Amino acid sequence: MRLLVLGGTEFAGRAVVEEALARGWEVTVLNRGHRRPPPGVRLLTGDRTAPGGLARLADADGTWDVVVDTWSAAPRAVRDAARSLAGRAGRYVYVSSCSVYTWAPPAGYTEDAPVVAGASADARETDYARDKRGGELAALDAFGADDSLLVRCGLLLGPYENVGRLPWWLARTARGGEVLAPGPRELPLQYVDVRDLAAWILTAAADGRGGPYNLMSARGHATTGSLLDACARVTGAGAELRWADPATVLDAGIEPWTQLPVWVPPDSDMHDALHGADVSRALAAGLVCRPVEETVADTWAWLRGIGGHAPQRPDRPPVGLDPELEATVLARLAR
Secondary structure, eight states: OEEEEESOSSHHHHHHHHHHHHTTOEEEEEEOSSSOOOTTOEEEEOOTTSTTTTHHHHHSOSOEEEEEEOOOSOHHHHHHHHHHHBTTEEEEEEEEEGGGBOSSOOTTOOTTSOBOSSOOTTOOSOOHHHHHHHHHHHHHHHHTTTTEEEEEEOOEESTTOOSOHHHHHHHHHHTOSEEEEESOTTOEEOOEEHHHHHHHHHHHHHTTOOEEEEESOOTTSEEHHHHHHHHHHHHOSOOEEEEEOHHHHHHTTOOEETTEETOOOSSSHHHHHHHOOOOHHHHHTTOOOOOHHHHHHHHHHHHHHTTSOOOOOTTSOOOOOOHHHHHHHHHHHHO
16 A cells, blocks of 8 residues: 655654554655654655645655545645645545534534534634534545545544643653542543554555544543553552542632543533544444553653653643642642
């Protein structure tokens, strides 16, 4: 198989490139050249947002079986790339997001749930949900429904994470001491290891699949407890998880998802939307999700290998809880 990845050096794109190389695929990437792709990749340098930035695609010889695009800003960048590749690529895979659904989708929502209004393939950057939906529309416009694979991801975790969620928990437990753990322990989570995402994308594309897929683990594949227990165990600093009920966390003014990454309170629209998708279609199409312990351990090994500081996307705000606020809540729990 011949694969073109737009980007290909960070998080999801890099995972796709590495998986394709492991399968013996011929891999080309187009990016600005700020970061080197893995060895064995053909590099085309170009800024897709600049005038003439896609010229290297036009100049490149041959065609591709699959294109993978992870873009998450102005949809017109997807529009331009997809149009330039129509007729030269067999299938366009757009890595989208479950954020495209009208907020807040109820627990158990499928790919048929209503999507956000006002999205356009021709738009400049607006907001995340409409940008991702606009990217989907751009892929559909250029490649049609049968040859566009729309991968609606939920929470992504794993090595190379540049958003900071799992790296923050690992860094926090690595500091040791008492750690504020938002309850309940058994709260079900949904996420996908970025390597499992990559494996599914390539298999689904090779199998000729098209259309939208909710792409994350089955609900309850992990829990808040199993995730944080794994963090405490692999970092080996003797961190002690101090569990707090959701009301205690919220009454302290702590923001779910951002200040305590991954966690959102149970029995809320936010939890249903972020951890309650129906993923039966992806599972039937071969999605296999590795244990949470493996994701955590491999992410910790990657972090240690790069000096303990994860890269941070400039278009995403930092996540994590201020140590003073955490100490205040822990003191209340001790009373």
